[in-house]
Amino acid sequence: MTDNATHPELHDYPTARLSVEHVTKTFETQGGTVVALQDVSISIREGEFVCFVGPSGCGKSTLLNIIAGLEKPDSGRALINGTPITEPGRDRLVMFQEHALFPWLDVIGNVMFGLKQKPNLNNHERLEVAKYYLYLVKMDNFAHANIHELSGGMKQRVALARSLAPNPKILLMDEPFSALDAMTREQLYGDIQDIWQKRKKTIIFVTHNVRESACLGDRVLLFTPHPGRIREEFEVSLPRPRNINDHDLADLSQRITAALKGYNQANECD
Amino acid sequence: MKNIAQTFIFFFLLVLIWAGITGDLDFLGIHCTLWSPYVLPSPSLVAQYLWDNTLNGKLPLSMLITLRRLLIGYAIGLIIGVPLGMLAARFRMMRNTVGVLGLGFQGLPSVCWVPLACIWFGQTEAALLFVVIMGTLWSVLLSTENGIRNVPPIYARAARTMGSSPIHTLLFVTLPASAPFVVSGMKQGWAFAWRSLMAAEIYVSVISGFGIGQYLHYGRELQRMHQVVGVMFIIILVGLLADKLIFSPVEMWLHRRWGTARD
Numbered sequence A: 001m002t003d004n005a006t007h008p009e010l011h012d013y014p015t016a017r018l019s020v021e022h023v024t025k026t027f028e029t030q031g032g033t034v035v036a037l038q039d040v041s042i043s044i045r046e047g048e049f050v051c052f053v054g055p056s057g058c059g060k061s062t063l064l065n066i067i068a069g070l071e072k073p074d075s076g077r078a079l080i081n082g083t084p085i086t087e088p089g090r091d092r093l094v095m096f097q098e099h100a101l102f103p104w105l106d107v108i109g110n111v112m113f114g115l116k117q118k119p120n121l122n123n124h125e126r127l128e129v130a131k132y133y134l135y136l137v138k139m140d141n142f143a144h145a146n147i148h149e150l151s152g153g154m155k156q157r158v159a160l161a162r163s164l165a166p167n168p169k170i171l172l173m174d175e176p177f178s179a180l181d182a183m184t185r186e187q188l189y190g191d192i193q194d195i196w197q198k199r200k201k202t203i204i205f206v207t208h209n210v211r212e213s214a215c216l217g218d219r220v221l222l223f224t225p226h227p228g229r230i231r232e233e234f235e236v237s238l239p240r241p242r243n244i245n246d247h248d249l250a251d252l253s254q255r256i257t258a259a260l261k262g263y264n265q266a267n268e269c270d
Numbered sequence B: 001m002k003n004i005a006q007t008f009i010f011f012f013l014l015v016l017i018w019a020g021i022t023g024d025l026d027f028l029g030i031h032c033t034l035w036s037p038y039v040l041p042s043p044s045l046v047a048q049y050l051w052d053n054t055l056n057g058k059l060p061l062s063m064l065i066t067l068r069r070l071l072i073g074y075a076i077g078l079i080i081g082v083p084l085g086m087l088a089a090r091f092r093m094m095r096n097t098v099g100v101l102g103l104g105f106q107g108l109p110s111v112c113w114v115p116l117a118c119i120w121f122g123q124t125e126a127a128l129l130f131v132v133i134m135g136t137l138w139s140v141l142l143s144t145e146n147g148i149r150n151v152p153p154i155y156a157r158a159a160r161t162m163g164s165s166p167i168h169t170l171l172f173v174t175l176p177a178s179a180p181f182v183v184s185g186m187k188q189g190w191a192f193a194w195r196s197l198m199a200a201e202i203y204v205s206v207i208s209g210f211g212i213g214q215y216l217h218y219g220r221e222l223q224r225m226h227q228v229v230g231v232m233f234i235i236i237l238v239g240l241l242a243d244k245l246i247f248s249p250v251e252m253w254l255h256r257r258w259g260t261a262r263d
Helices: A060-068 A107-116 A123-136 A152-164 A182-199 A210-216 A247-269 B002-021 B043-055 B058-090 B092-106 B110-121 B125-149 B153-161 B166-177 B179-203 B212-221 B225-258
Strands: A018-029 A032-044 A049-053 A075-080 A092-095 A170-174 A202-207 A219-224 A229-235
Touching (some): A060 A092, A152 A182, A202 A210, A210 A247, B125 B179, B153 B166, B212 B225
Parallel strands (some): A049 A219
Antiparallel strands (some): A018 A075
């Protein structure tokens, strides 16, 4: 299996624009009502790589779940190519913080799971597609391994292949690398940028790591909690592929961190 | 290999002691008969009984009759128990009703159903099956419910985002995810079914066929203890074979897949 895989499915690069309009979401907890999101609006271009960054409780994962269709907003709406999102769909696949791979299937079985529900492909084609994506995430030598035999980084690679295989328009990544060690993460930063450029997807990447967001995103949206809202936007125009250790990145992540600190101090004065 | 050797030597010594105290080793000059043969028959008497009655076809025929009852009763227990367990896991109402019923009945040794079964069904196959089903059903129900409720919710969320319908998620995610629990419940159900059937066959004589439990019963009536011990051997053997040939391989596979294997 190489880069010049032949199936037409692999030469189809669906993508989508996304908009979030005045979304508000509250949760009832034992400590009272938490406003996870308050009147949040975003517009994301086709093929854009957007990072949501912020401390825990700022609503970034909640917004991701709303876009995924796993949760419903109290008011406002999210739209994909102008169509309101009401339920989960194959056009928006989610990669979770925990790999969520199925232990009763082997690696290739996991990658095939979403593909099997895709009509207009026969099983032979599905296998070809699955193998291509395993190759893309550099896991093609582990097609028949059991999930528990893989390291944390390999599991997330398989999870990435599983999310990519049904060829979604949007890839939603919910802190996918936060449980990994720094060296594994650095490799994945390079790989995810490479895959994004090859597959031309719209990606939303949720993280609490400021530097990570600056390294990966075309645009970084800084979220702050109580109530959850977008505090500031940062365009990142640095050339790709970017390395997490680049000096220019350090400057940018300092600016983002400063904005977050400014918010914290302002809040302490209240 | 070492495992097999240890097991083999242990049983060899056990039989040797048994032979020694029942007079089977007289030819070695060991004259020791602690009990008369109708209290503790010697290994040679038991072996003779098993050999003769295997050759004349009585034991194989009764095994067929017994295994048929066991398999039918067990299968019905699974067919009712697994779906009920799934419903109990899914709906609180089912958990509060059928779930509690299952918990109660599981604590009831199924031989307690024998008197009622005889009145309801008479001395028939149905009475025996009923007792086996009552032994299987509840433990299968409870372990299925427990298994499904232990499935991490993130599996279903992941499946939904990949386009799985609720039915597809149940069949291809929730059920396989709960397999380790369901299989251990099936194993427990099998053990209960086997015990129930032996108890039922000892209690109930059925004209439609002489099961091996009934041979044990008549061995007692006729003071033929070598027959009793011989049948006990068969009962143990069936239990061991079912475990080693059916359940162990499935459990091994599960453990290997899930990464929970122990040595």
